[in-house]
Amino acid sequence: MKRFWAKIRAGVWAGAAALRRRATALWEAGRGFLRAYGWPPLRRAAEFLLAWLKALRIRVLPPLLDLVFLGYLWLATSIAVSFAATGRVAYTLLSWEWFVLVVGVTGALWSAWDQTLGLKVVRHRLSPASPGMRLLYALFWPLFPLTLVTALVDREGRSPAEWFTDLRLVEAGEARPRRWYRSPTGWLAVLGLGVSLAAAVAVTRVDLRAFVTRFEKTLKFWRAIFSPAWDQAGLGLKLLVETLFMAVVATAFAVPVAAALSFLAARNLMRGPLPRLLYTVLRVTGSFTRSIDAIIWAIIFAVWVGTGSFAGVLALFVHSVVDLMKLYAEQIEAIDPGPVEAITATGANRLQVLRYGVIPQIINPFISFTLYRWDINVRMATVVGLVGGGGIGFRLAWYLGAYAFSEATMLTLLIVLMVWSIDWLSARIREKLA
């Protein structure tokens, strides 16, 4: 027992030391660049930052994948268990704080011991596979689920999964609104935020004086911002079209898939035990997939299929399918059952009832949701580009990294123009449909 604790202590110390070394090395490297390259250091700094981000990607992706995988596994298990225990398809066994904690901790421990799905996917082993590093890893990953602090904002103490679906993760009787300071999540979040903030301040060495003393160094940057490189307009337009196509392709492929799935994810159409199971699985998986941001999907796909517009399209596609599925399904759930009943009474068959009783009621909202999603996808296409999803965003990230601010400004102008016009167009069309 004593030896065990001694080992743990040694692990923590080693981990802390490693972290300190890393932070120092980072800082020294930054200083070194500044010293070595004198006046135009930012270009180098940006390059360094980019390389660092790339390394971070390899570091972040496996645990991310692990968490996603474990999350799905956990949901499936709890649905199965609750089905076996109560005979109902419900997700009511454990409150969601426990869900987050268990998945987070398991993911962390699992990742720390190097043999995980995420690592296999990325085919990467933690470089200094020392016990200390592993322990540090294990200690830090529970902070990851803090992305779910959104739950704090909700007065009724519901989890994000509950906002997106109409599932209730706790039994109705227990679901009393709770103050954040009375829930374990609240404390976990505050603790996590505090630690992260402290760590962030320490690592980045917040130095307010730099605002004043280093201002003249950014003059070049400001000057570049106000002198867009007009010669980039041609290339920019080409990339803009590519980005637009990314959004169009992702939306176009997502619509039929989402439309088909939405009928299976509509409560009022899915009656009976088996359909209900399918409904629940679709809704839960959907909301889980939705809560993973398109940017993260883009990172995953950029690793999977390589950087480029295909990865971007895939990310947008996945996110659009689950998003549209939910929007469509809610529309189907909101239809007036009267016409459906009336058409059934005339002796029409199921397909005819769908065509004449259901579809006329949902077609306009469907089109309007699709446009809305396309609108989002155009914007997102740029953003996923920044993390390796191709299109104009990818080039923009590249220019920024290369300190080519005039060129970056040009591209930004084009993006703004595109987003504005798409926004305007889709708002106009949706107005007509209403």
Place this chain on the structure above:
Amino acid sequence: MAHVVVENLSKIYERGKVRALWNVNFSVEKGEFLVLIGLSGSGKSTLLRCINRLVEPTSGRVFLNGLELTRLSPRAMRRVRRRIGMIFQQFNLVKRATVLQNVLAGRLGYTSTLPSLLGWFPKRDIQRAKECLERVGLLDKMYVRADQLSGGQQQRVGIARALMQEPELLLADEPVSALDPATSHSVMQYIEQINKEDGVTVIASLHFLSLARRYGQRILALRAGEVVFDGPPEAIDDRKFKEIYGEEAEEVEIR
């Protein structure tokens, strides 16, 4: 042989364990106009829907022309439904579709699936739809969206949709409850006309006893899912009325 025969019909809704109908027996002759009355919640809608099996009865049998509907497969039931028109309290039109499209929908049971999914109807059906609309006085509204019409007009579209089915039986679930008195009579007169001129058997639930007296040849009263009266309108006296509607009820006239 009676046109419609209902035997020992019961319906218990699983959800809430409501006994909506209990051992209901009656029969309707061909061409008869039967009116169902009863307080709301007494089971009128459930009874009408058990006849065309929009609601599945818990037990009991329903016959149409001697054919036992309660034993039919879903497919065979759809064939029978083609000859049973139905109109609803809330009209149940597809609001975003035009009047013509709504009326044509009455023909779906006779149309093969693929063309109907593409929105193709035979020429003679379109001709027929126009005739039905002419009959309810709405030919000029053919291409208007259903939600642009007044309540009375919408119910007339509902009647035209039922007429498209060439029904032998018309089920009407409180067809005028959402309408004002004057419009109510105009709509009821169309239904009466279908009954008198086309010889269509009508089973209609009505809210007001005065309307039931005016249009019904025979009245069937339900209370808490059981038949408490079955006979001619004249036979409902003050005592019977209180038995159907409860002690506190007052008869209201609707002109």
